Structure formats: structure tokens, C-alpha cells
Amino acid sequence: MAKKQSQKKCDPSPAKLKADPTAEELAKLAWAIAHPARVQIVRLLIGRDACMCGEIVDCLPLAQSTVSQHLKILKESGLIQGEVDGPKVCYCVNPKRLEQLKRLVAGL
Amino acid sequence: MAKKQSQKKCDPSPAKLKADPTAEELAKLAWAIAHPARVQIVRLLIGRDACMCGEIVDCLPLAQSTVSQHLKILKESGLIQGEVDGPKVCYCVNPKRLEQLKRLVAGL
DNA sequence: AACGTCTATCGTCGATCAACGATTTGATCT
DNA sequence: AGATCAAATCGTTGATCGACGATAGACGTT
Numbered sequence: 412m413a414k415k416q417s418q419k420k421c422d423p424s425p426a427k428l429k430a431d432p433t434a435e436e437l438a439k440l441a442w443a444i445a446h447p448a449r450v451q452i453v454r455l456l457i458g459r460d461a462c463m464c465g466e467i468v469d470c471l472p473l474a475q476s477t478v479s480q481h482l483k484i485l486k487e488s489g490l491i492q493g494e495v496d497g498p499k500v501c502y503c504v505n506p507k508r509l510e511q512l513k514r515l516v517a518g519l
Numbered sequence: 520m521a522k523k524q525s526q527k528k529c530d531p532s533p534a535k536l537k538a539d540p541t542a543e544e545l546a547k548l549a550w551a552i553a554h555p556a557r558v559q560i561v562r563l564l565i566g567r568d569a570c571m572c573g574e575i576v577d578c579l580p581l582a583q584s585t586v587s588q589h590l591k592i593l594k595e596s597g598l599i600q601g602e603v604d605g606p607k608v609c610y611c612v613n614p615k616r617l618e619q620l621k622r623l624v625a626g627l
Numbered sequence: 628a629a630c631g632t633c634t635a636t637c638g639t640c641g642a643t644c645a646a647c648g649a650t651t652t653g654a655t656c657t
Numbered sequence: 658a659g660a661t662c663a664a665a666t667c668g669t670t671g672a673t674c675g676a677c678g679a680t681a682g683a684c685g686t687t
Contacts, residue, residue, distance in 0.1 A: 441553040454542070464635095512624065
């Protein structure tokens, strides 16, 4: 008690908690939904199973370019994917990635 | 702002995406763990049930002031709480808030 | 080929984050 | 009181976000 933890470090390795791939993975996925607009987009896609960019723009009080940016962030996280369908792009959620997010959060 | 978007024809019930408190709530909680260091802090607190700030600093490759900032963010999200214990501060997770996060993510 | 539509990207701007060192605050002990 | 240690806050810096308008690219249609 009241002993200075100069020797009793929390981690024996000097690398400390550096090597924690799941922490970065979870942070990355959490970051994807760390904005109300992106949460709504994800929910929209889950509810509709698929949706074009234009529809999403119509559903949100944001400019088209802003929505496109949010979609890009979501795509980079792997939570959603968009396949080109002619002149349009059809977005849908990536179930595996969504499951991974749920698993990581549930495992906290 | 957003005074020019005149209710497009996205959905018969546009109010659905307007007032969406859970989206903001989820975004807020997700934001709290949207950084690897904060994920590690939360895990640390869950694993130890309680932890002093100094211990957390020793566990992370970050300066004390930086850790303190992350703790502040986590505290503001409600995910953790710190009670003053003499000269030190004992941090612990807020189980209710953590449950809420898990529920919101699982409910996606 | 030219046009119109849909989407992505560019450039900009203000606001915020993340990191640090230095300093201040707060509580305990001698 | 004074010394000491723990934690929070201050002030700064560089990087990134979030928003937008404007523009460029891809594709089907005329």
C-alpha cells in the first residue's frame, strides 16, 4: 500500500500497452459511428438493405458533398460498401464488419 | 443553418431522421472509445474494477497530461467516473453507461 | 457526340483533437 | 507551516474534422 510502482509496473514489457490490435480496430470502428449523421446513414442502410447516395442525401439535412464524405469514412472503416450500378452507386452495410463491431463492443 | 433544404421526398415521415436522440447518444458514446488509448483505458478499468490515474499513466506510452485529457473525455461521456480518494483519484467504469453503449450497438 | 444525371473530389474555412511541457491545484504527511 | 506527491489545467503547436460550394469524372440516354 502506498508503494510506489516504480518496479510494479502494470506491464512488464517496456512496450506497455502498445501492441493492442483489437484496441485500434475497435477505435477505428467506433470512430466510424462517432458522428450522428453516420449513425443515421448506417441505420438507414440496415433498414433498407441497400440505398443510393442520392436517397441518403435527401434524408439528411446536409449537402451532397458532405454526405459523400461521411460515406467515404464509413467505407474506409469497412462498415459499408458501395457497388457501382450504372451512373449511381448502391450502398449497403457489410454484415461481417458490423458483426465485428458488435462483438468487440459486447466483449468490453 | 440549413435553411435552404426544403423537405425533399425522401420519406413520408421525415421526422424519423430529424429527431433522433439515440443517434446522437450512440455517436457520443462511440466517440468516447474512438481512440485506441481510450479503448485501452476502458479495458484497463474494466479488468481492474478500479484504478488510479497514476497507474493508467504508467500503462500507456503517453504523458500524464495527455492521459488526463483522455480521462476527461471518457468522464464527459459518462463511461467512467472518478471519485477523489485522498490525494489520488480512483477511476472506475460506469456499468449502466457501458451497458447502454452495448445495447445501442447491439441494436444496430 | 453531346447532354443530363449522379457521385466523387478539390479547395477553403473555422473548429476541434491530440500531444506535450510547464504550471497550478488539492490533499496528506512530517 | 512547509514539503511532497498526485491530478488537473494552461498554453501552444500541428494535424484532422466537418461543413460547404464548385468542379471534375463516370455513365446512360437522346
